[in-house]
Amino acid sequence: MKSSYKVQLAILVIAVISALLVGAILLLIVRANPFTAYRAMLLGPFSSLYGLTETAAKATPLMLVGLGIVIAFRSGILNIGGEGQMIIGALAGTVVAITLQNWSPFLLFPLTMLAGFLGGALYGAIPGALRAYFKVNEILSTIMLNAIAQQVLVFLLRGPLIDPTEIAYGTGFPQTQQLARGIWLGKLIPQTRLHWGFIIAIVLAILVYIFLWRTVVGYRLRAVGAGPKAARYAGIPVEGGLILAMALSGGFAGLAGIVEVLGIHHRLLDGVSAGYGFTGIVAALFGRLHPIGLIPASFLFGALVLGADMMQRAVAIPAAIVLTIQGIMVLFVVGSDIFIRRPEWVEKVTAPLRRKTPQPALPVAVSPGGTPDQGEPPRD
Amino acid sequence: MIDQLLQMSVIVGIITTGVRLATPFLLAALGEMFDQRAGVYNLGVEGIMMMGAFVGFWVALRSGSPWWGILAAIAVGIFMGLLMGFISITLQAEQGISGIGLYMFGVGLAGYLFRITVGYITGIEGFQPISIPYLSDIPILGQILFNHNWMVYFAFLMVPVSWFVLFKTTWGLKIRSAGMTPEAADTLGLSVVAIRYTCLVIGSIAAALAGAFLTLGHTNMYADNISAGRGFIAVALVYFGRWSPWGILGGALFFSLVDALQLWVQVLGLQIPYEFAVMAPYVLTILALTVAARQIWGPAALGKPFNREGD
Numbered sequence: 221m222k223s224s225y226k227v228q229l230a231i232l233v234i235a236v237i238s239a240l241l242v243g244a245i246l247l248l249i250v251r252a253n254p255f256t257a258y259r260a261m262l263l264g265p266f267s268s269l270y271g272l273t274e275t276a277a278k279a280t281p282l283m284l285v286g287l288g289i290v291i292a293f294r295s296g297i298l299n300i301g302g303e304g305q306m307i308i309g310a311l312a313g314t315v316v317a318i319t320l321q322n323w324s325p326f327l328l329f330p331l332t333m334l335a336g337f338l339g340g341a342l343y344g345a346i347p348g349a350l351r352a353y354f355k356v357n358e359i360l361s362t363i364m365l366n367a368i369a370q371q372v373l374v375f376l377l378r379g380p381l382i383d384p385t386e387i388a389y390g391t392g393f394p395q396t397q398q399l400a401r402g403i404w405l406g407k408l409i410p411q412t413r414l415h416w417g418f419i420i421a422i423v424l425a426i427l428v429y430i431f432l433w434r435t436v437v438g439y440r441l442r443a444v445g446a447g448p449k450a451a452r453y454a455g456i457p458v459e460g461g462l463i464l465a466m467a468l469s470g471g472f473a474g475l476a477g478i479v480e481v482l483g484i485h486h487r488l489l490d491g492v493s494a495g496y497g498f499t500g501i502v503a504a505l506f507g508r509l510h511p512i513g514l515i516p517a518s519f520l521f522g523a524l525v526l527g528a529d530m531m532q533r534a535v536a537i538p539a540a541i542v543l544t545i546q547g548i549m550v551l552f553v554v555g556s557d558i559f560i561r562r563p564e565w566v567e568k569v570t571a572p573l574r575r576k577t578p579q580p581a582l583p584v585a586v587s588p589g590g591t592p593d594q595g596e597p598p599r600d
Numbered sequence: 601m602i603d604q605l606l607q608m609s610v611i612v613g614i615i616t617t618g619v620r621l622a623t624p625f626l627l628a629a630l631g632e633m634f635d636q637r638a639g640v641y642n643l644g645v646e647g648i649m650m651m652g653a654f655v656g657f658w659v660a661l662r663s664g665s666p667w668w669g670i671l672a673a674i675a676v677g678i679f680m681g682l683l684m685g686f687i688s689i690t691l692q693a694e695q696g697i698s699g700i701g702l703y704m705f706g707v708g709l710a711g712y713l714f715r716i717t718v719g720y721i722t723g724i725e726g727f728q729p730i731s732i733p734y735l736s737d738i739p740i741l742g743q744i745l746f747n748h749n750w751m752v753y754f755a756f757l758m759v760p761v762s763w764f765v766l767f768k769t770t771w772g773l774k775i776r777s778a779g780m781t782p783e784a785a786d787t788l789g790l791s792v793v794a795i796r797y798t799c800l801v802i803g804s805i806a807a808a809l810a811g812a813f814l815t816l817g818h819t820n821m822y823a824d825n826i827s828a829g830r831g832f833i834a835v836a837l838v839y840f841g842r843w844s845p846w847g848i849l850g851g852a853l854f855f856s857l858v859d860a861l862q863l864w865v866q867v868l869g870l871q872i873p874y875e876f877a878v879m880a881p882y883v884l885t886i887l888a889l890t891v892a893a894r895q896i897w898g899p900a901a902l903g904k905p906f907n908r909e910g911d
Contacts, residue, residue, distance in 0.1 A: 540711035547705025
């Protein structure tokens with residue numbers, strides 16, 4: 221194992237432990253027993269078929285959104301608009317599915333998925349183009365576009381797209397009619413919510429890896445991300461790269477949206493994005509912005525989201541604790557990046573620990589901080 | 601005749617609300633201007649505002665005095681500023697994502713603490729309007745400008761004060777040099793790190809006060825998502841105002857008028873779907889950012905972590 225991988229793994233482990241410790245403090249404030257709470261949270265997702273399949277079902281949209289985040293971040297543009305792109309993707313796909321509901325499922329299913337992808341891609345391309353041609357900060361524009369998409373969704377669900385039966389019964393719940401059964405994503409395991417979208421997400425993760433590291437276009441995108449000036453010098457169109465990256469990024473988020481509709485809800489409803497747009501960012505960062513690393517990271521955060529649900533039921537803890545914990549994890553992961561960029565920082569931090577060890581030349585010494593300290597030769 | 605009177609009163613009402621609602625934009629954006637002038641951009645403003653809004657509200661509720669709420673909000677601002685400083689200055693992290701992390705942390709924590717401490721909508725004693733003697737008697741103008749609570753006056757007062765500090769004092773020059781040419785500032789013996797930390801803490805206090813205004817000086821209650829993206833709009837206003845207090849004043853007034861207009865549209869029940877009214881400020885922010893784009897005025901070292909090795 222290369223030492224940089226060891227440092228990366230150590231950072232992630234420390235980040236999780238620290239976030240859980242802060243979480244424990246938050247639990248103690250409400251006089252909840254952190255052990256009971258964490259047992260519900262950590263064991264819940266893995267101790268039953270229900271837990272396992274729900275974790276995988278929640279990991280599915282995280283993986284899809286996260287793939288988009290990976291593409292964007294690797295291309296040097298920070299896409300915070302996953303929520304909005306998911307909504308627009310789900311919206312575009314649903315509109316196609318309802319309008320063409322009499323078509324054969326064999327035709328309608330791919331069309332619906334394509335519409336979901338294109339909807340998200342278009343919505344992602346807007347901030348991409350604004351950044352490329354007008355230097356508009358993409359973080360701000362995507363945050364604004366999230367809020368706009370949410371309002372568009374609510375407007376359409378209350379008005380033009382509302383389920384006719386909701387009006388007939390006078391309930392007026394903001395959701396569309398159920399989509400044709402033929403285009404639902406089938407279940408992988410009967411009686412659970414795990415569906416084929418999970419397999420699609422894993423296959424796409426592998427394809428994104430191949431795209432980014434084994435194709436010319438992918439190489440160019442990463443070159444733009446690594447250094448726009450150098451990329452321009454080498455004749456790579458930077459503007460086009462940024463727009464393409466954001467379109468692909470939004471497209472994956474849009475796919476996440478329509479997959480949630482076709483696999484879980486079978487209709488479009490308010491809250492379809494459910495915070496996956498933000499959690500996807502955290503998962504992507506945890507996966508070290510690598511499509512394959514994203515797969516286990518999505519499971520981790522799928523389990524966290526589900527575990528928090530279970531914890532909420534077990535000890536009545538507000539779900540907002542998840543966002544808090546995720547925020548801490550983000551701060552930890554970006555904050556500790558310096559230990560990877562500058563290996564001498566690792567020495568700096570572990571030096572006092574090392575001095576306490578009576579024999580510094582010990583081959584293996586595990587430091588109390590959890591940093592695997594393998595007694596590396598000191599660097600100059 | 602009556603129709604006209606009504607219209608006049610509505611217009612005055614919109615402008616008065618607009619002036620009052622400029623307060624959170626002004627405070628948060630002026631604070632962010634200090635961050636950015638020193639070379640750090642803090643995207644966690646929204647999270648800091650939510651924390652300031654909640655803690656200010658809760659302390660005011662418990663103590664019965666909004667002034668304790670203000671003090672608590674300042675403490676929150678200092679804490680969040682130091683946290684952001686540690687991540688983005690000491691650890692030299694990518695500032696965009698750090699800000700998003702701070703945002704998630706702040707919004708999540710405020711929501712969590714609200715649920716476990718109060719959990720329901722309840723009113724508090726907020727700050728009362730202070731009529732400025734004589735000036736508030738001026739017809740219309742007096743109502744619009746001189747009949748607000750102290751936080752409103754304070755925010756507007758901060759515009760010339762920040763201008764003076766930034767452009768007429770040595771310390772202001774040091775701040776600008778830390779954001780323009782940190783290497784040169786370092787060579788001259790200034791501590792870029794100290795300047796940036798100070799500015800982040802000041803900006804963060806301002807953001808927390810902006811949040812506290814929403815609960816203590818505007819609605820007199822706390823609700824989830826009470827900031828509604830104002831923190832992000834404030835960051836956009838800094839670009840739009842080209843890092844100048846006067847530019848920020850113009851932008852803040854423009855946005856608060858739109859904000860007031862959309863509130864009144866909802867109140868009056870005009871034939872515009874509610875969702876489009878809510879959407880308006882966000883659409884405008886994107887337009888404003890596009891208009892303000894291609895700027896050359898920005899601090900040259902904005903967003904670049906400083907370290908003496910020079911990379």
